[in-house]
Amino acid sequence: MDHFDYVNGAMHVEQVPMAEIAQAVGTPVYIYSTATLTRHVNVFRDALSRLDDPLIAFAVKSNPNGAVLATLAKLGLGADVVSGGELLRAVAAGIPASRIVFSGVGKTAEEMRLALDHGIFQFNLESEPEAEMLSEVALSMGKRAPVAYRINPDVDAGTHAKISTGKSENKFGIPYDRALESYAAARDLPGLDVRGVAVHIGSQLTDLAPLEAAFIKVGALIEKLRAEGHDIRTADLGGGLGVPYDPSLPVPPLPQAYGEMVTRVTQGWNVRLMFEPGRVIVGNAGALLSRVVRVKQGAQAPFVIVDAAMNDLMRPSLYDAWHDIRAVDPSGARETANVVGPVCETGDTFAMHRDMDVVKAGDLVAFMTAGAYGATMAGTYNSRPLTPEVLVSGDKWAVVRARPPIEALIEADIIPDWVQG
Numbered sequence: 178m179d180h181f182d183y184v185n186g187a188m189h190v191e192q193v194p195m196a197e198i199a200q201a202v203g204t205p206v207y208i209y210s211t212a213t214l215t216r217h218v219n220v221f222r223d224a225l226s227r228l229d230d231p232l233i234a235f236a237v238k239s240n241p242n243g244a245v246l247a248t249l250a251k252l253g254l255g256a257d258v259v260s261g262g263e264l265l266r267a268v269a270a271g272i273p274a275s276r277i278v279f280s281g282v283g284k285t286a287e288e289m290r291l292a293l294d295h296g297i298f299q300f301n302l303e304s305e306p307e308a309e310m311l312s313e314v315a316l317s318m319g320k321r322a323p324v325a326y327r328i329n330p331d332v333d334a335g336t337h338a339k340i341s342t343g344k345s346e347n348k349f350g351i352p353y354d355r356a357l358e359s360y361a362a363a364r365d366l367p368g369l370d371v372r373g374v375a376v377h378i379g380s381q382l383t384d385l386a387p388l389e390a391a392f393i394k395v396g397a398l399i400e401k402l403r404a405e406g407h408d409i410r411t412a413d414l415g416g417g418l419g420v421p422y423d424p425s426l427p428v429p430p431l432p433q434a435y436g437e438m439v440t441r442v443t444q445g446w447n448v449r450l451m452f453e454p455g456r457v458i459v460g461n462a463g464a465l466l467s468r469v470v471r472v473k474q475g476a477q478a479p480f481v482i483v484d485a486a487m488n489d490l491m492r493p494s495l496y497d498a499w500h501d502i503r504a505v506d507p508s509g510a511r512e513t514a515n516v517v518g519p520v521c522e523t524g525d526t527f528a529m530h531r532d533m534d535v536v537k538a539g540d541l542v543a544f545m546t547a548g549a550y551g552a553t554m555a556g557t558y559n560s561r562p563l564t565p566e567v568l569v570s571g572d573k574w575a576v577v578r579a580r581p582p583i584e585a586l587i588e589a590d591i592i593p594d595w596v597q598g
């Protein structure tokens with residue numbers, strides 16, 4: 178459920194007309210709804226209400242905007258970070274270090290030092306060399322780092338190959354079959370407090386079965402680890418729950434069903450459970466608002482050329498992702514059209530042969546479900562400044578990231594004397 182609704186025929190975000198934001202800020206622009214964020218946090222938390230003090234660590238990569246993070250911090254969420262930059266953004270937004278977990282295969286010694294300095298809740302380690310490095314860094318600071326190993330359960334998440342992370346051929350985690358050896362080696366590292374198990378098998382999962390299979394493997398491993406004397410106190414079940422993009426497809430499992438499965442599978446584990454949801458919190462809380470530049474006749478269908486492009490929303494060109502595209506002031510008429518951006522490559526295509534509202538030059542269109550992995554993945558290809566972001570709450574709205582002037586791009590380049598010569 179979201180708070181992008183038509184009121185008197187015009188799309189609003191909560192109580193704010195989309196057109197008002199387009200008028201004031203220009204397009205393209207990302208727009209987020211506080212009410213939807215809040216609702217999703219509450220729904221996710223309620224789904225886990227039978228667990229004892231779960232740690233919900235929002236996957237910052239899905240939407241690192243400071244105002245979004247601060248909203249989630251106020252709602253009590255922690256953060257799952259994958260870089261020193263994300264850690265600093267989470268802390269700056271008011272997320273306490275005691276609710277931060279650090280994931281990722283490539284943490285550097287510098288990032289480890291930063292995280293230890295802040296006193297984060299846990300590091301999720303992904304390899305033995307990483308464990309050795311963290312131990313050394315921690316010892317050099319006179320600390321012991323709280324760690325879990327992320328295991329690779331060799332489970333097929335059934336999602337797009339580029340966002341699948343739990344198959345044995347993927348770069349993530351330690352192989353399940355070698356886990357006992359890795360844990361034994363980590364126990365001998367004096368800078369580590371080995372206290373958890375972590376798993377994350379992929380994103381946009383539309384079936385609970387692979388998640389359940391992975392969690393069952395985590396449960397079995399916890400038992401084996403305890404039998405070998407490891408004091409396992411945390412289990413991080415990652416993120417990955419999918420959201421509805423295409424209204425013609427079955428709705429992915431709701432948080433309630435996910436929570437019931439988790440509650441059932443983890444019964445008796447006797448650990449603090451951790452979660453790293455990203456998309457399910459922010460996906461439907463955001464839309465990318467864009468204006469139609471012109472409509473051009475195509476061989477088979479008209480090309481609707483909008484002022485948003487693949488650099489603003491990469492998901493369609495990167496994963497063939499499907500985003501609903503709606504007219505902000507629909508006339509009621511429908512047609513089959515292609516929706517493309519102005520960037521000079523064919524991959525800059527948002528939709529082909531899409532049954533959609535008829536739109537004309539100057540009309541506003543909204544790309545729905547763009548709150549997760551939208552602005553955060555934007556770039557400046559074709560010298561297009563980064564997309565601004567707006568946060569709405571009730572009848573209030575604010576620019577929470579301004580559109581940088583093109584001069585900022587130009588001035589960032591440094592031209593050496595010998596070129597200017």
Ligand code: LLP
Binds near residue numbers: 418453456496549
């Ligand atoms: N935890 C870890 C360790 C992760 O790698 C991820 C996402 C998450 C949690 C959050 O997953 P979520 O709940 O959002 O599914 N750019 C892609 C998605 C990449 C996901 C990367 N990892 C997309 O646009 O679909």
